[in-house]
Amino acid sequence: MVALSLPSVLTGCERWPDALDPKAPEAHDIAWLIWTFTGLLGAIWLAVVIAMLIAIRGGRRVAPPAAGATPLDALALHPAGERSRTVIVGVLGGLTALTVLVLTGLSYATQRSLFAPRQEGLSILVTGKQWWWELQYEDADPSRIVETANEIHVPVNVPVTLKLEASDVIHSLWVPRLMGKEDLIPGRQNVKRVFVTQPGVYRGQCAEFCGQQHAHMGLLIVAEPMADFERWRDRQRAEAASPSSDEQQAGHDAFLKRSCVMCHQIRGTDAGGRSGPDLTHVGSRMTLAAGTLPLTRGSLAAWIVDPHGVKPGVDMPLTKLEPDELNAIAAYLESLK
Amino acid sequence: MCSGSLKALMAACAMGALLGACQREERDQRPSPVASETREQVALTTNSAGPSPPEIRVSGKGAKYEASAYDQSQGKKYYAWFNCNGCHSNGGGGSGPPLMDDRWIYGGSIENIVQTIREGRPNGMPSFRGKIPDEQIWQIAAYVRSMSGNTSSDSAPQRNDSMHPHPSESRTPPSPPVNGGTVAPSPSR
Ligand SMILES: [Cu+2]
Numbered sequence: 001m002v003a004l005s006l007p008s009v010l011t012g013c014e015r016w017p018d019a020l021d022p023k024a025p026e027a028h029d030i031a032w033l034i035w036t037f038t039g040l041l042g043a044i045w046l047a048v049v050i051a052m053l054i055a056i057r058g059g060r061r062v063a064p065p066a067a068g069a070t071p072l073d074a075l076a077l078h079p080a081g082e083r084s085r086t087v088i089v090g091v092l093g094g095l096t097a098l099t100v101l102v103l104t105g106l107s108y109a110t111q112r113s114l115f116a117p118r119q120e121g122l123s124i125l126v127t128g129k130q131w132w133w134e135l136q137y138e139d140a141d142p143s144r145i146v147e148t149a150n151e152i153h154v155p156v157n158v159p160v161t162l163k164l165e166a167s168d169v170i171h172s173l174w175v176p177r178l179m180g181k182e183d184l185i186p187g188r189q190n191v192k193r194v195f196v197t198q199p200g201v202y203r204g205q206c207a208e209f210c211g212q213q214h215a216h217m218g219l220l221i222v223a224e225p226m227a228d229f230e231r232w233r234d235r236q237r238a239e240a241a242s243p244s245s246d247e248q249q250a251g252h253d254a255f256l257k258r259s260c261v262m263c264h265q266i267r268g269t270d271a272g273g274r275s276g277p278d279l280t281h282v283g284s285r286m287t288l289a290a291g292t293l294p295l296t297r298g299s300l301a302a303w304i305v306d307p308h309g310v311k312p313g314v315d316m317p318l319t320k321l322e323p324d325e326l327n328a329i330a331a332y333l334e335s336l337k
Numbered sequence: 338m339c340s341g342s343l344k345a346l347m348a349a350c351a352m353g354a355l356l357g358a359c360q361r362e363e364r365d366q367r368p369s370p371v372a373s374e375t376r377e378q379v380a381l382t383t384n385s386a387g388p389s390p391p392e393i394r395v396s397g398k399g400a401k402y403e404a405s406a407y408d409q410s411q412g413k414k415y416y417a418w419f420n421c422n423g424c425h426s427n428g429g430g431g432s433g434p435p436l437m438d439d440r441w442i443y444g445g446s447i448e449n450i451v452q453t454i455r456e457g458r459p460n461g462m463p464s465f466r467g468k469i470p471d472e473q474i475w476q477i478a479a480y481v482r483s484m485s486g487n488t489s490s491d492s493a494p495q496r497n498d499s500m501h502p503h504p505s506e507s508r509t510p511p512s513p514p515v516n517g518g519t520v521a522p523s524p525s526r
Contacts, residue, residue, distance in 0.1 A: 320471075
């Protein structure tokens with residue numbers, strides 16, 4: 001009962017990473033495979049249970065032993081009954097072997113199509129870090145390479161190749177509505193394809209325990225029509241917007257004066273650190289710190305003033321700022337659309 | 338009877354090992370949001386004008402970093418992140434002096450090294466004041482001490498994340514600091 005009602009409870013969930021609501025061919029394939037397995041094996045299980053019930057309730061009655069019979073007589077062979085039982089067991093055995101073969105074949109075929117090497121369309125290098133995702137949109141033309149973090153924009157109906165690497169420990173990328181899990185392993189590159197058919201925002205999550213803030217290592221995949229995607233990409237390629245108010249200017253100056261420049265890059269300024277996320281267009285993202293907070297000016301300030309309050313143990317240290325610098329930096333970063 | 342006391346002994350040992358391990362990795366889950374600089378008054382030399390030695394007043398914070406495996410491995414990470422190896426290589430020296438030997442131009446205590454990183458030094462060592470938060474400076478300084486085997490071998494970093502240019506810091510034999518080494522080389526060299 002519990003097992004049967006679980007899927008309906010899960011589909012009823014309004015939370016967005018929903019494995020039972022596939023939105024990409026790969027996720028469809030996996031869902032189809034799971035449902036086939038569940039259906040077929042469920043039917044067999046039901047048949048066995050029914051057969052057992054029949055055997056228990058209405059089965060053959062064993063006649064009481066005749067007077068003078070030894071207990072061994074009960075085990076004596078009855079050639080006719082024995083033969084029909086051999087046939088039944090043989091047929092069932094054959095059916096079992098067939099079921100196993102068919103399911104293995106299905107699983108193998110699906111795997112093959114999932115992992116078939118295909119290099120086409122858009123290619124994105126995804127590097128897992130404790131505890132965020134570094135993204136680089138590759139292109140033969142260096143001026144079209146885009147660097148960003150934590151939010152993967154993809155065009156719909158175009159095959160996208162994700163090249164997965166890690167720089168510290170093993171991570172795993174899982175976007176339940178789009179694809180199965182694939183590990184990011186230091187020292188090697190795994191390849192994963194996504195092909196999204198429906199525009200939307202899909203939530204992903206690190207699925208391999210990677211340390212204290214593993215649970216706060218999320219990401220978003222934003223699928224949009226090609227024209228929108230190209231517009232996004234052109235915006236991301238551009239250098240950071242220059243400050244347009246006094247407050248933003250003060251924030252810009254404070255950012256460059258403080259520790260922030262050691263780890264963060266803002267293209268178009270002197271900030272060239274590479275160990276934290278690229279902040280050139282941080283204001284254009286929907287979330288902050290790998291899906292931990294919605295990106296607002298308030299959450300930016302909360303994050304900068306006390307990153308360990310939001311993500312204890314995070315690799316961004318606490319920087320002591322002057323009281324008037326915090327709001328200015330938050331305003332400046334928010335303006336980096 | 339005998340096996341009972343043996344068990345108790347083993348439990349005590351396991352407990353000791355566990356607790357020891359706890360301390361080795363102890364970390365501030367949430368450092369105080371009002372991090373501020375420590376004041377260290379250190380001397381660069383033991384010479385002084387007058388009969389009394391130079392006055393040294395330190396915060397004593399260094400001992401905690403030198404005993405913590407967590408802080409030293411963080412320091413190791415920041416050492417690379419903040420490009421110390423651009424000038425000092427992996428401790429062997431480049432355009433900056435070697436950090437894994439026993440010679441210290443500006444003193445080899447953790448407080449001296451903190452001052453070196455924070456204030457910079459005249460012949461080309463940049464000042465990182467304001468660029469590296471204080472906590473991280475201490476972590477890096479503890480790591481620099483571990484390069485010459487001057488932190489305990491059970492807290493010094495035991496492996497590298499990437500290729501190993503040299504044996505791990507935990508296997509480095511201690512080389513106690515000789516202050517002012519390159520300024521006035523000792524006769525034994
Ligand atoms: Cu993880």
